Amino acid sequence: MSKIGFIGGGNMARALIGGLLADGKSAADILVSEPVTEAAQRLQSEFGVQVSSDNDQVAGQVDCLVLAVKPQVIKGVVTGIADTVRASRPLLVSIVAGIPVASLENWLTDTAALVRTMPNTPALVGKGITALFANGSVTESQHRLAEQIMDAVGETLWVDDESLLDAVTAVSGSGPAYFFRVMEAMVEAGQSLGLTAEQSTRLTLATAAGAAELAIRSEYSVAQLRQQVTSPGGTTAAALEVMQALDVGDLFDQALRAAHRRAGELAQELGN
Ligand SMILES: NC(=O)c1ccc[n+]([C@@H]2O[C@H](COP(=O)([O-])OP(=O)(O)OC[C@H]3O[C@@H](n4cnc5c(N)ncnc54)[C@H](OP(=O)(O)O)[C@@H]3O)[C@@H](O)[C@H]2O)c1
Structure with missing residues (x-):
C-alpha cells in the first residue's frame, strides 16, 4: 500500500x-x-x-x-x-x-x-x-x-x-459560486412573489440539486432537457424569454472569460 x-x-x-x-x-x-x-x-x-x-x-x-x-x-x-x-x-x-x-x-x-x-x-x-x-x-x-x-x-x-x-478554474473551480449567486437571486425573487425566505430557499436548493441530478442521469443534453420542459406559451417559456432578452448566455461567457483571465494573472503573480 x-x-x-x-x-x-x-x-x-x-x-x-x-x-x-x-x-x-x-x-x-x-x-x-x-x-x-x-x-x-x-x-x-x-x-x-x-x-x-x-x-x-x-x-x-x-x-x-x-x-x-x-x-x-x-x-x-x-x-x-x-x-x-x-x-x-x-x-x-x-x-x-x-x-x-x-x-x-x-x-x-x-x-x-x-x-x-x-x-x-x-x-x-x-x-x-x-x-x-x-x-x-x-x-x-x-x-x-x-x-x-x-x-x-x-x-x-x-x-x-x-x-x-485556467479554463477548468473558470468553469468548475469558481463554478460553485456562480450557482450560489443564481440560487441567491432565485431565493430573493421567490420572496418577492410572497414565499417566506425558508420556503423559497428550500424550493430553490431542492430544484438546483434535482435539476443537476436529472442532467447527470439523463441521456439528453442540458439544452435538450431545457427544451423538453419548455411548453410553448407556458410559464417556463415566459421566464426563459426574459433570460434570452437579457442575453444570459453572453453574461456567462463574459463572467467565465473574466475568471479565466484572472486565473492566468494569479499564476503569474503567485508562481514567481
Ligand atoms: N477549499 C477548496 O475547496 C479548494 C478548492 C480548490 C483549491 N484549493 C486549494 O487547496 C489548498 C488548501 O486549501 P484549504 O481550504 O484546505 O486551506 P486551509 O484550510 O487554510 O489549509 C491549509 C493548512 O495548511 C497549514 N499550513 C500553513 N503553512 C504551513 C506550512 N508551512 N507547513 C505545513 N502546513 C502549513 C495551515 O495552517 P494555518 O491555519 O496555520 O495557516 C492550514 O491548516 C489551497 O491552496 C487552495 O487554493 C482549495
Missing part, C-alpha cells in the same frame, strides 16, 4: 483524508504535517492518522506527497522540503490553486514527478470534481495513485495541456 503524506492539514486535506479512509485506505498509511497544534490534535483524534509539525519528516517517508497549503505559503513550503524531495522522490500532487508546474519545478530545482490539480469546494462534501495535469516524469502507476486520491472527494478529469487548468 502506498503511503500518502499531506503538507497542510486544513479543509481540503481533511476532506481528502476522510474520503480516503472511507474508501478503505488504512490510517497507518496516511501522514500529515500541520503546524497548528489544535488542528493537528483534531486530525489525530478524528482520523487516527500520524501527525507531525515537521514537513521534512512527512516528505521523507511517503510515496506521494499532497501539497495542501494556501498559495501564499507554497513557495516557502516547497523550497523548505526541496532537499528531502530530491532524496526520497515521492510523487508530488499539488492542490494549490494557480501554482504552475514550472514554478514547483523551479523551487525544487529538479524535475520531480508532479501532478497539478484543480479541485472545487463541493469536495468538502465528497461531490467535487478535480481536473488533473501530470508532467512528463509521472509514471502510469503514479497517474493512478493521483487519481485515486482525488477520486476520494468526487469525480476526476485529466487534461493533457496545463493551460487548460
